[in-house]
Amino acid sequence: xxxxxxxxxxxxxxxxxxxxxxxxxxxxxxxxxxxxxxxxxxxxxxxxxxxxxxxxxxxxxxxxxxxxxxxxxxxxxxxxxxxxxxxxxxxxxxxxxxxxxxxxxxxxxxxxxxxxxxxxxxxxxxxxxxxxxxxxxxxxxxxxxxxxxxxxxxxxxxxxxxxxxxxxxxxxxxxxxxxxxxxxxxxxxxxxxxxxxxxxxxxxxxxxxxxxxxxxxxxxxxxxxxxxxxxxxxxxxxxxxxxxxxxxxxxxxxxxxxxxxxxxxxxxxxxxxxxxxxxxxxxxxxxxxxxxx
Amino acid sequence: xxxxxxxxxxxxxxxxxxxxxxxxxxxxxxxxxxxxxxxxxxxxxxxxxxxxxxxxxxxxxxxxxxxxxxxxxxxxxxxxxxxxxxxxxxxxxxxxxxxxxxxxxxxxxxxxxxxxxxxxxxxxxxxxxxxxxxxxxxxxxxxxxxxxxxxxxxxxxxxxxxxxxxxxxxxxxxxxxxxxxxxxxxxxxxxxxxxxxxxxxxxxxxxxxxxxxxxxxxxxxxxxxxxxxxxxxxxxxxxxxxxxxxxxxxxxxxxxxxxxxxxxxxxxxxxxxxxxxxxxxxxxxxxxxxxxxxxxxxxxxxxxxxxxxxxxxxxxxxxxxxxxxxxxxxxxxxxxxxxxxxxxxxxxxx
Numbered sequence: 001x002x003x004x005x006x007x008x009x010x011x012x013x014x015x016x017x018x019x020x021x022x023x024x025x026x027x028x029x030x031x032x033x034x035x036x037x038x039x040x041x042x043x044x045x046x047x048x049x050x051x052x053x054x055x056x057x058x059x060x061x062x063x064x065x066x067x068x069x070x071x072x073x074x075x076x077x078x079x080x081x082x083x084x085x086x087x088x089x090x091x092x093x094x095x096x097x098x099x100x101x102x103x104x105x106x107x108x109x110x111x112x113x114x115x116x117x118x119x120x121x122x123x124x125x126x127x128x129x130x131x132x133x134x135x136x137x138x139x140x141x142x143x144x145x146x147x148x149x150x151x152x153x154x155x156x157x158x159x160x161x162x163x164x165x166x167x168x169x170x171x172x173x174x175x176x177x178x179x180x181x182x183x184x185x186x187x188x189x190x191x192x193x194x195x196x197x198x199x200x201x202x203x204x205x206x207x208x209x210x211x212x213x214x215x216x217x218x219x220x221x222x223x224x225x226x227x228x229x230x231x232x233x234x235x236x237x238x239x240x241x242x243x244x245x246x247x248x249x250x251x252x253x254x255x256x257x258x259x260x261x262x263x264x265x266x267x268x269x270x271x272x273x274x275x276x277x278x279x280x281x282x283x284x285x286x287x288x289x290x291x292x293x
Numbered sequence: 294x295x296x297x298x299x300x301x302x303x304x305x306x307x308x309x310x311x312x313x314x315x316x317x318x319x320x321x322x323x324x325x326x327x328x329x330x331x332x333x334x335x336x337x338x339x340x341x342x343x344x345x346x347x348x349x350x351x352x353x354x355x356x357x358x359x360x361x362x363x364x365x366x367x368x369x370x371x372x373x374x375x376x377x378x379x380x381x382x383x384x385x386x387x388x389x390x391x392x393x394x395x396x397x398x399x400x401x402x403x404x405x406x407x408x409x410x411x412x413x414x415x416x417x418x419x420x421x422x423x424x425x426x427x428x429x430x431x432x433x434x435x436x437x438x439x440x441x442x443x444x445x446x447x448x449x450x451x452x453x454x455x456x457x458x459x460x461x462x463x464x465x466x467x468x469x470x471x472x473x474x475x476x477x478x479x480x481x482x483x484x485x486x487x488x489x490x491x492x493x494x495x496x497x498x499x500x501x502x503x504x505x506x507x508x509x510x511x512x513x514x515x516x517x518x519x520x521x522x523x524x525x526x527x528x529x530x531x532x533x534x535x536x537x538x539x540x541x542x543x544x545x546x547x548x549x550x551x552x553x554x555x556x557x558x559x560x561x562x563x564x565x566x567x568x569x570x571x572x573x574x575x576x577x578x579x580x581x582x583x584x585x586x587x588x589x590x591x592x593x594x595x596x597x598x599x600x601x602x603x604x605x606x607x608x609x610x611x612x613x614x615x616x617x618x619x620x621x622x623x624x625x626x627x628x629x630x631x632x633x634x635x636x637x638x639x640x641x642x643x
Binding site for chain 1: 359361362364365368459465466467468485487490491501504505506507508518519520627628631632633634635636638639640642643
C-alpha cells in the first residue's frame with residue numbers, strides 16, 4: 001500500500017482547481033478544434049484538420065480553396081498590439097510601483113487600494129466610460145473646444161490608439177502589483193552599498209534594482225501580455241469593430257459565423273503564443289541565473 | 294529564491310485575475326420568477342410591472358444584441374430563461390435545432406386578437422412555437438441638417454455623399470449589414486451567387502472609409518449626440534431618435550427595406566413554462582401590446598391596439614410606411630450563405 005505524504009492532501013485542492021478551471025476547458029478547446037462545424041453552432045463528427053487549414057486556405061465564394069493571408073495579418077496585428085500594451089504597461093507600471101514602495105506603510109495601503117479600485121467596477125462599464133471620455137462630443141473634445149484650442153473634434157475614438165489605451169488601462173494593475181511585490185522585498189541596504197561603491201543612478205538601476213525585480217517584471221509581463229492578446233471588448237467598443245483582432249475573430253466564430261472548431265483552433269493559436277512567451281521567459285531567466293553563478 | 298518571488302508575485306495578482314469578469318455567469322433559476330431574455334432597449338418596464346401586478350409573478354430581464362448571440366447561448370446549454378425573443382429569419386433555425394418549446398399559441402384565449410395577416414406567418418404558419426412581439430423595417434436614418442438634399446435611395450447609405458465621410462454607423466451583425474446591401478443591389482436576401490457576393494464585398498469595402506463604426510448598440514445616442522450623422526437603423530429606434538432630435542429622418546427607400554418581426558418564444562428547458570405561457574397570452578392583449586409599442590416605438594401585431602397608442606406614435610412616419618413600400622422578409626440564411634457572409638464580414642475588417 002502506498003503511503004501518501006500529508007503534503008499531497010494539502011496540495012490536492014489547488015491541483016484540483018487548476019485541473020477543473022484550467023486543464024479541462026483547454027482540453028475541450030483542443031478536441032473541438034479538430035471537429036467539424038455544425039452550421040447552427042456547436043460541433044459535429046468527423047474529426048478533421050480543416051480548422052487549422054482554414055488559417056491559411058479558405059473557401060472563396062465559389063467554393064474553391066484559395067490562399068488567405070488575412071487571418072495571419074489579424075494575428076500579427078494582435079501580437080503587435082499585445083506587445084505594445086505590455087511595453088507601455090511596463091514603462092508606466094514600474095515607476096508607479098517604485099513610487100508606491102517609497103511611501104510610508106499607511107500611504108502604501110491607500111495607493112495599493114487605488115490601483116486595484118478599478119476592479120470594483122465591471123470592465124464593460126469602464127470601457128463604455130472611455131467612450132464617453134473620448135468621443136467627438138465627449139469630455140476631452142468638449143473641454144478642448146471650450147478652451148478654444150480646437151474647432152473640430154479630434155478623432156480620439158474608433159482607431160488603434162483608442163484600442164491601445166483601453167488595453168493598457170485595463171491591464172496596468174497586473175503589471176504594477178507583481179513589480180510592487182518584488183520591490184517591497186528589495187533590501188534597501190543593497191542600494192546604499194551600490195552608492196558606497198560609486199554607482200551612479202543609471203548603474204544602480206541597471207545592475208542592482210532591475211536584476212532583483214526581474215521576477216516581478218516577468219510575472220507582470222505575462223499577466224498583461226496573455227489577456228491583451230485575447231481581448232475583444234476593447235477592439236470592438238473602442239476600435240469600432242472596424243479592424244479585427246484575434247480576440248474579436250474568435251468571438252465572431254462562436255457567434256455570427258457559427259464555426260466553433262475554427263474559433264477553438266484560433267484559441268489554440270493564442271494559447272500557443274502565450275506558451276512560447278512563457279518558455280522564452282523561463283529560458284532567459286535560467287540563462288541569467290547561470291551567467292551570474 | 295527567484296522562483297519563490299515569481300510565485301508570490303503571481304499569487305498576489307491571481308486574486309485580481311479571478312475578479313476580472315471574463316465570462317457572464319449563467320442565470321440561476323429561482324422559483325416564481327419569470328426570466329426574460331430580450332434585445333437591448335426593447336422591453337417596456339411598465340409592461341413588466343403591469344404583468345407582475347396582475348399575476349403576482351416577478352419578472353427579471355436580461356438583454357442581448359443579436360440573434361447569433363441568442364442562438365450561441367441557447368446552443369451552449371440551458372440558460373435559465375423562460376422567454377426569449379427570436380427574429381423571423383431565425384425561428385426556423387431555432388425550431389430545427391429543437392431549441393423552442395411548443396406553445397400552441399392558437400389555442401390561447403387572446404390569439405383571436407392578432408391581425409389575421411400575422412396569425413399565419415411564413416416562419417411559423419400555425420403559431421405552434423411563437424407569437425409576434427414587435428415588427429418593423431430596417432433602413433437608415435440621416436441628419437437633414439447635414440445633408441438637406443432629398444434622399445429616396447439606399448444608395449445614400451452605401452455610396453454616401455462626401456459630407457458623410459467617417460460619419461456613418463452600420464450595424465455590428467453581418468446578416469443585417471449584408472442583407473440590406475443585397476437588397477440595394479436588387480439581389481435576393483441570403484444570396485449565395487459568387488459574383489453577386491463579390492460585388493457586395495466591393496460595395497461595402499468602398500463604403501468603409503465613410504463608416505465610423507460597426508456596432509448595433511447605442512445608435513440612438515450616437516445619432517442624437519451627432520457622433521454619427523447617418524446610420525443603419527430599425528424603424529422604431531429611428532422614431533425615438535427623431536423625437537430627441539427633430540432633424541433626423543428615416544428613409545423609406547425606393548429599393549424597399551428589410552422587414553423583420555421578432556417573435557416571443559419559450560426555450561426548451563425553461564424552468565417555468567406555465568408562467569411563460571401566461572405572459573405570451575398577456576402580450577396578445579391590445580392594451581398590453583400598445584404599452585410595448587409605446588415604449589419601443591415599433592408596430593405590434595394586435596388588432597385594436599391603435600387606440601391605446603400615444604397620438605405622436607400612431608401618426609409617426611417611421612410607424613406608417615407608404616402603401617407601395619416594398620418590405621422583404623429574410624427567408625433565413627442557409628449554411629452556405631452564413632459561410633459567405635462570414636467571409637465578407639472578415640475580409641471587410643481584415
